[in-house]
Structures are given as C-alpha cells and as structure tokens.
Amino acid sequence: MKIGLLGMGTVGTGVLKVLSENQEKISRLSDDELKVTHAVVNDVNKKRDVDVSGIKLTDDVEELLDADIDIVIEVMGGIENTRDILIKLLKQGKHVISANKDMLAKHIDELTETANENNVTFSYEASVAGGVPIIRTIESSLNSNDISEVMGILNGTTNYILSKMTIDGWDYERALAEAQAKGYAEADPTNDVEGIDALRKIVLLSRLAYHVKVDIDDVETKGISNVDVNDLKTAKAEGLIMKLLGKSHFENGKLEISVEPVLLPESHQLSGVNYEKNAVYVIGNAVGETMYYGAGAGSLETASAVVSDLIHVASGGHKKNIVPEEKVEIQAGKSTKNYFIRTENTAGEVNQLGKDLKIISEENNTTFITPKISADELNELEKNLNIKARYQVIGVE
Amino acid sequence: MKIGLLGMGTVGTGVLKVLSENQEKISRLSDDELKVTHAVVNDVNKKRDVDVSGIKLTDDVEELLDADIDIVIEVMGGIENTRDILIKLLKQGKHVISANKDMLAKHIDELTETANENNVTFSYEASVAGGVPIIRTIESSLNSNDISEVMGILNGTTNYILSKMTIDGWDYERALAEAQAKGYAEADPTNDVEGIDALRKIVLLSRLAYHVKVDIDDVETKGISNVDVNDLKTAKAEGLIMKLLGKSHFENGKLEISVEPVLLPESHQLSGVNYEKNAVYVIGNAVGETMYYGAGAGSLETASAVVSDLIHVASGGHKKNIVPEEKVEIQAGKSTKNYFIRTENTAGEVNQLGKDLKIISEENNTTFITPKISADELNELEKNLNIKARYQVIGVE
Structure with a gap:
C-alpha cells in the first residue's frame, strides 16, 4: 500500500515515527507493507527530525493528485482548500484519513457521502480527543x-x-x-x-x-x-x-x-x-x-489514532460511513438543572426569592446553588438578581 | 442473519432485550435483520421475563448443531463441554460470539485458530470487563x-x-x-x-x-x-x-x-x-x-458488548484473529518496586535495617513504605522482619 501525506508538521512527523518504530507489528497486522511514498510540504528543503529518505517531497498538491497512491493522510490543516483536495482524492478512488477537526466540523457530511459514492473509506479518529479511540x-x-x-x-x-x-x-x-x-x-x-x-x-x-x-x-x-x-x-x-x-x-x-x-x-x-x-x-x-x-494532543499520541485508521484501511476494514439524513432540531434547556450563581445581591435578598436556594458563600458577593430548575425558571430568577457569574452544576441531587 | 443462542440466563436475556429495544438502529447498521431463531436452554418451560415468541427453544444442543443458523452466541458457561460444542460450530462454518471468560482463558488459542481455518469470526468482547469495549x-x-x-x-x-x-x-x-x-x-x-x-x-x-x-x-x-x-x-x-x-x-x-x-x-x-x-x-x-x-457486569451491560460483536459479524466485519505463536516467558519481579509493609517488629528494629524505609504508622504493628527495591532486596529485607501484610505500591516516586 502506498501512502501520500498531506502535511508534515507535528502530527505528520509523528505518523512517520510511529510507522517506523512499530513497523514490524504494523506490517503483520496490515498483511502488507505500508510505505509513505509522497508528501506535500511547505518547504521541501527544511531540515526534519525524522527520516524522509524514500519519500518524494513536493510543495505542489497536483503531484499528489497525479501520484500512484492508495491512501492519503491529511494532517495539514486548512478548511475550504483542503476540502477541495480531499473531495478530488476521494473521487479518484483513494482512501482518505484526516485529523482536521476544523475542516470536518464543516464538511464531514459531504466528505463521507463522497467516500461512500466512490466506495472508499474516509476516517478521522485523530480529529477528536487525539489518541483516545x-x-x-x-x-x-x-x-x-x-x-x-x-x-x-x-x-x-x-x-x-x-x-x-x-x-x-x-x-x-x-x-x-x-x-x-x-x-x-x-x-x-x-x-x-x-x-x-x-x-x-x-x-x-x-x-x-x-x-x-x-x-x-x-x-x-x-x-x-x-x-x-x-x-x-x-x-x-x-x-x-x-x-x-x-x-x-x-x-x-x-x-x-x-x-x-x-x-x-x-x-x-x-x-x-x-x-x-x-x-x-x-x-x-x-x-x-x-x-x-x-x-488529547501531541505528535505520537495523535499519530497513534491516524495509524490505527491506516491499519484499518490497509487490512481491508473498509466500511461505509453512516451519513445522517436529517438536520436535528436543537432545543435549549427544556430539562431542569442545578445552577451555581454568584450575585451582587445580599444573602437576605437571595433568601427572599424563596426558592430553596442554598447559599454557600457570602464573601464579597453572595454565591448560591439552585435546586433543579428549568431555563424559564432560571430567567425568572435572574430578573431579580444582579448576576456576576453562573455555571451549570452536573451530577448533584 | 439467523442467530442461535446457547444459554438464556442473565446475559442471554439481556441480548434478547437489547436486540428488541434497539432493533431499528441495529438493523440499519447490520444492513440485515438479526433474528434469534433457536435457543438452547435448561428448561424450555421456564417462565421468562423476555419475549421468546418466534424462538425455537430446546434443551438439546444437537438441535442447534443441526439448525440453519449463521451465528451462535454462547452465554451458557461451562468449560470442556462448551469448548467441544463451539469447535464443532466453527468447523460447520458458523460465526461464534462468546462471553465465557472461564472457558476462553483456557481454550482461546484453539478456538481462534479453528475460526481462522474455517474463515469465520470468533469474537469475545463481553468476556472481559463486561460492557467496557x-x-x-x-x-x-x-x-x-x-x-x-x-x-x-x-x-x-x-x-x-x-x-x-x-x-x-x-x-x-x-x-x-x-x-x-x-x-x-x-x-x-x-x-x-x-x-x-x-x-x-x-x-x-x-x-x-x-x-x-x-x-x-x-x-x-x-x-x-x-x-x-x-x-x-x-x-x-x-x-x-x-x-x-x-x-x-x-x-x-x-x-x-x-x-x-x-x-x-x-x-x-x-x-x-x-x-x-x-x-x-x-x-x-x-x-x-x-x-x-x-x-463490568450486568445483563444489558454485558449484552451491549455481545450485540456489538454481532453487528460487527453481521455487517461483514469479519477479520482473522491474531493467534500468537509462541508461549511467553514469564519472569517475576526483575523490576524494582515500592512496597507497603506491616510488621510485628518495632519502629526501632525497622529503622536499624537502614534502607531508607519510611515509617507511616506505629499503631499496633509498625507499617512502612520501602524505596524502589528488587524482588531479591525485598526477600533480604523480609528475612529480618516478622511480616503481617505486604502490598506493592504503584505510581509513587
């Protein structure tokens, strides 16, 4: 399997290191040698702390689009331009792995749909929580x-x-x-x-x-x-x-x-x-x-997730992505919640609101915790207070 | 896909409940309807708190071996006899899912080898830590x-x-x-x-x-x-x-x-x-x-792992199991470790052993924590003490 790398910054360098250090195990699991043959970088002459011999470095994305590769790993960042390149690669029938959350949060539906249409894998384990699978x-x-x-x-x-x-x-x-x-x-x-x-x-x-x-x-x-x-x-x-x-x-x-x-x-x-x-x-x-x-971040840590995606693709683990069909309705605060509130009002004023409010500090401002209330009840409560800080409290009864 | 169930105790019942409650999602992901058609139980007349209509209940394993099914879920426990049944099923070309750690700890190598030879999947997510994947x-x-x-x-x-x-x-x-x-x-x-x-x-x-x-x-x-x-x-x-x-x-x-x-x-x-x-x-x-x-346990919690294995198999996620080739050499205690030790000796006696031992209690017995020492050093130390309790301490410097 021949791999192209889009970007050779922190994560890209980590990918090369993980592939080299754990080479034996990775080849065994992939039933194949995984070899990075091309890499698109900003500066082909930059000194790097990883062995790039055997990799064709270029600053021209077109070279990658023309190259004979099976899988592309995108770790270069960027949003619209990067999306355009990945869509082209998927349409060429190349598997794509991306760690680019900024771009994915916007274009994931289109990218996964395009991958499905072209019967290739699009995976993105590294984009959320780094090495955590x-x-x-x-x-x-x-x-x-x-x-x-x-x-x-x-x-x-x-x-x-x-x-x-x-x-x-x-x-x-x-x-x-x-x-x-x-x-x-x-x-x-x-x-x-x-x-x-x-x-x-x-x-x-x-x-x-x-x-x-x-x-x-x-x-x-x-x-x-x-x-x-x-x-x-x-x-x-x-x-x-x-x-x-x-x-x-x-x-x-x-x-x-x-x-x-x-x-x-x-x-x-x-x-x-x-x-x-x-x-x-x-x-x-x-x-x-x-x-x-x-x-959640780091060179080798994030590369751990990228390379696990790579092994998955290389060992024939292709699976259609689920592409959700409907845009979900987002609703704010229908459920009731506890809140931590700090206010300029006195403890006496807070107590007068008579809502089972638990005062926990009277230093400088008055700080209290509410019972479970709805967003409407919170709004009502806040009308009568001069709020300095407010946080939701989770997991208390 | 037709499924056979070996056993309908806590986990087996959970599997039926999860399949029924999350039916829509599971069918969507499996690209297929997953249907339990046969179940081997101890007592076919027992009243159960789950719907078993449409399932052929039997107390005869042979019926399962003769049945037209694709996947067998083994949640009945037992060691040697259960191993025999699963080997037969794998040789028949059936995928097998097991939650049976007692049996697996002994027979996993043979079961995974047999599955590989017959090009079927053997999976066992539920056998360790229940629902934790x-x-x-x-x-x-x-x-x-x-x-x-x-x-x-x-x-x-x-x-x-x-x-x-x-x-x-x-x-x-x-x-x-x-x-x-x-x-x-x-x-x-x-x-x-x-x-x-x-x-x-x-x-x-x-x-x-x-x-x-x-x-x-x-x-x-x-x-x-x-x-x-x-x-x-x-x-x-x-x-x-x-x-x-x-x-x-x-x-x-x-x-x-x-x-x-x-x-x-x-x-x-x-x-x-x-x-x-x-x-x-x-x-x-x-x-x-x-x-x-x-x-780590529980009916639905363990079933969560069993059913995820099931979706994996049903959606064509078959992969050869890794079967390790060599028996590993087990070595005890080459590395140095900290120990928590309680002894009948006095603090003075402990101090005389002059090994940077940190006494943390003198109530009743003397309790101390050692610096990082090897197993040999621990043995040497213990020769001079009347030990009542000893625990390894992890993660302190």
Missing part, C-alpha cells in the same frame, strides 16, 4: 446502544488552565501564560479558550452518536476566559470541580448541545481528568455510563 | 502501538468490597456479606475474592495486547480475603488507595504478570473507579496512558 468506539463498540448522552473534556489547553486554577489556585492569566510557555496554548489562544475547538469536537461526536446532522452555528458556546478563580475556590469547598465540557443530550429526536464550563462533583470520573488530558463520557441505554481517557 | 480497542485502535502495560480493575465484586472497606471503613466480612446481599457476589465467592476471575481476564488481555501465548497456571494470583481494613486506613492517610489489579508488563519479549491487591495514589485514574465498576488502563509507546471505564 472515541470515534471507532462509538461507531463499532457502542453501536448496540441507543446513546443518550455524550460529554467530554475535549480541549487540553483549557483543561490545563482550569487544572492549574483549581489545584494550584492560579488565576486565569497566570495559568494561560504557563500554558503558552509549555506550548499547550497558541500565541492567540482564542480558539481554545473560547471553546471553539471543543465545539467542533462535540459536533463531530454528537453527529456520530445520534446519527443526526448538527449545524455548528446553532450550538451555544461559552469559553473560560471570564472564569474567576475565586468561584473555583468556592465551588471546591462544596466538593465541585470546574471543567470545560462539550456536551450533548439526545432524546425524542431532539438535541440539547453546548460547550460551557460546568461544575461536577469531585467523585465524577471526569473531575479526576487533569492538566492536558482529555476524556469522553458516553451513556448508552444498554451499557450505561462509560468513559474513555487519554492524551 | 476493551477487546476491540486493543485489537483495532491501539494496534498502532507497541503496548507495554495493561492493568485493570477487572472484577466488580472485589472492587465493590474494597470500595466499601476504603470509603465506609467496613471490614472485609461485612463488605462481602453486603456484596452477596446485593447479588454482586455468589454464595461461594472464591472465584471472585481469590482473584481467579480477574486472572482469567488479565490473561486474555495480555495475550491480545502483546501477541503472546500466556499459560494461566504460571500467573501469580493473590486475592483480597486476607485484607485488613486497618491497612486500608493507614494507606489512605498516606493518600494511597487499594485496588485488586490484574496487571502485566511486557518488555524485551518477557512478561511480568500478576493478580494482586496493590496500592495506588488517590490521583491515579484507577483510584476513582469505585464499587462494581471496572476499568482498564493501557500504555502504548505512541498513545501513552489511556483508560477505559464502565460496567
């Missing part, structure tokens, strides 16, 4: 279940920042600066800290779990850039831990979906997932609660 | 990795007992009685509490992860029936939590493997896995540390 798990292992809920820590940068704030008591700015110094956050951290990266991933997971088309523009998304470390301390004293979750709930054909920082009990499996790690929690009607944990 | 994950998702380590909480009964002892301070006898009252433990709990059930599962997982034959009789196995709740309290005060782990480490062609109660730091992912839940921790050279968590 969540795509194939939902597709091939939890497929016996009607899945009702998916929620995950899907972004390592924000999980690192929140962990530093929760465990070490750092404020947001200091934790972000450290994440940038460690290479977990980019110079412009917007996509991570505002929840956009997690949004793309929960859209991909929800589509797969419930077999519905999800329009990414319809999803409510809140990041962590306004999180006050003092709220984390107040919550922690109550046994609650903050995580940025992409989460969705599917029932009676309707979808609730959001990305937002939420509070979980310390005993919840997701609460122990710290620093740059990712984890996805899935509930099915037969299996109940399950969780999948591991590295 | 760990078999297919190792086989299809972590296959890009050289795996170096597998460790898991593989038995819900013992995890329930240890959780009650750790969290609620109950002693072993009371926790066992409660587990029996709740139906988690059998009247004769030997297989669970002495680690035999976990042993079978870690043997199956290690075989799959490292592609080696493992002789179950060579594996050192210790259960929890002698665990003193006071040791758990002493450990907990040091931030250590006890779990019964099946664990194995593979390096340079040699295997370390055991089942034993070990102590883990509270921050370890496995420490938060409580009560009847199971979890498996796998380390690969590309992906790093990963974990898979969920229900």
